[in-house]
Amino acid sequence: MIMIEEPKLLYEKLVEGVKKAGQCGRPIIVSITSKIKYQDPILFFSACKDEKGTRIFWSDPNQELTLVGVGSELTFETNGTDRFSWVEKKWRKSLQDAIIVQDEPVPGTGPTLLGGFSFDPLKEKTPLWKSFPDVKMNLPKFMLTNHKESSWLTENFFLKATDDPDLITEIAIKERENLFKYGGNASLLHNAYIKEEINPQSWTRIVREATESIKKNELKKVVLARELRIFADKPFSPEHTLSRLHKEQPLSYIFAFESMEDCFIGATPERLAKREKGHVLFTCLAGSMKRGNTAKEDEQLGNDLMNDPKNRQEHQFVVDMIGEVAKKFCKDVCVPDGPVLFKSRHIQHLFTPIAAKATDKSLLTIIEAMHPTPALGGFPKNAGIEKIRQVEELDRGWYASPIGWIDYKGNGEFAAAIRSALLQGSEASLFAGCGIVADSDELSEYEETRIKFQPMLSVLGEEKT
Ligand SMILES: C=C(O[C@@H]1C=C(C(=O)O)C=C[C@H]1O)C(=O)O
Ligand SMILES: [Mg+2]
Numbered sequence: 001m002i003m004i005e006e007p008k009l010l011y012e013k014l015v016e017g018v019k020k021a022g023q024c025g026r027p028i029i030v031s032i033t034s035k036i037k038y039q040d041p042i043l044f045f046s047a048c049k050d051e052k053g054t055r056i057f058w059s060d061p062n063q064e065l066t067l068v069g070v071g072s073e074l075t076f077e078t079n080g081t082d083r084f085s086w087v088e089k090k091w092r093k094s095l096q097d098a099i100i101v102q103d104e105p106v107p108g109t110g111p112t113l114l115g116g117f118s119f120d121p122l123k124e125k126t127p128l129w130k131s132f133p134d135v136k137m138n139l140p141k142f143m144l145t146n147h148k149e150s151s152w153l154t155e156n157f158f159l160k161a162t163d164d165p166d167l168i169t170e171i172a173i174k175e176r177e178n179l180f181k182y183g184g185n186a187s188l189l190h191n192a193y194i195k196e197e198i199n200p201q202s203w204t205r206i207v208r209e210a211t212e213s214i215k216k217n218e219l220k221k222v223v224l225a226r227e228l229r230i231f232a233d234k235p236f237s238p239e240h241t242l243s244r245l246h247k248e249q250p251l252s253y254i255f256a257f258e259s260m261e262d263c264f265i266g267a268t269p270e271r272l273a274k275r276e277k278g279h280v281l282f283t284c285l286a287g288s289m290k291r292g293n294t295a296k297e298d299e300q301l302g303n304d305l306m307n308d309p310k311n312r313q314e315h316q317f318v319v320d321m322i323g324e325v326a327k328k329f330c331k332d333v334c335v336p337d338g339p340v341l342f343k344s345r346h347i348q349h350l351f352t353p354i355a356a357k358a359t360d361k362s363l364l365t366i367i368e369a370m371h372p373t374p375a376l377g378g379f380p381k382n383a384g385i386e387k388i389r390q391v392e393e394l395d396r397g398w399y400a401s402p403i404g405w406i407d408y409k410g411n412g413e414f415a416a417a418i419r420s421a422l423l424q425g426s427e428a429s430l431f432a433g434c435g436i437v438a439d440s441d442e443l444s445e446y447e448e449t450r451i452k453f454q455p456m457l458s459v460l461g462e463e464k465t
Pocket of ligand 2: 286287288314434435448
């Protein structure tokens, strides 16, 4: 057993919460955070099998911060275009009069929402993403926060005036006991799958047509994606996939969002924005090249990428747009003169970090203004979204969209959900896209998407031949 706060304190706070809910005439959040012995986050995720369908996993590069949410005490979900401000208003309102107990104000502890958004609320929806609305942000029942080597457990209650503190205390104590019952390792069995590329020929044709529109100056850049569907011999395991991603993609954000029967999972290198204690960090990531087989070849390919005008142009649209958002919503914005290389196991990218100081503008306001950046949508923004809506033959759902978390103090981080897969039992859809500019060649872009599928294909199992 791990030490969590005294049942007496829990009971007192629940009594206080129920009373306050009565006074305010609406439900009240009570949130209690305790420091606990270090817990392995993937084991914790696996142990909470009973909460399958509500589990959320998030870790940042190098696993400085990991959040695992289980159960849902309060969920904000809706369809429609004003979802960012909608969720922000709901969250602020729910936090009014909240009773929050914590000793250390560590970012990502206390009441925290985890979740994400769809790419384009106006694109026609298909059954593929039926479990993922245009926004779904969840206040988990329990949340494990790991910050470097330390762990905290946050317990959330959304209390009504009619709730019974005795009963809720009793249930909470029982639930806690079950939380850390680790039953062996996640399944280590590999899946074998066959893969089906969805409309590859029409994708290359659409890319070629897009370059023609760009040459006619209808727009300057558009990111076009395609889908792979894979069929396996047994159901995919989110916990197994997470532990493989953790080993193979340590420099990426590793995420899993379960919703009903499905799980959207991946390892993205692309931060959108992070807000922590008055600082805001942005990442511009666009422009891609395969990795070399030897150190020398890899260095040569990296140099080629750094000096390639087409990739530099793809990248610059992103730096210009994110730089503008940063200047509009933050202060003391610092944009480096040029990009550096970001290398992961299968691919290398051009990378420009932007740092700024926060103003009173919230993280969600910033994310709304950014989405979609020219790394995921296009440039100009609206022309890019329109083009994708018209020509892309897939339902992006949450692919290439903001996913992440915000705590009650306004700290938080969102990344772009690329290098990802939607697991549906023993089937999965994978997505990959490329920034198309005037000089794009459709076969090279096709090859680029092939490489971008590798991080997920390699952790989901082996291809049956
Ligand atoms: C859209 C994706 O990746 C984006 C497109 C890139 C490019 O075209 O060079 C590079 C990184 C990402 O911003 C994807 O991986 O699906
Ligand atoms: Mg590219």
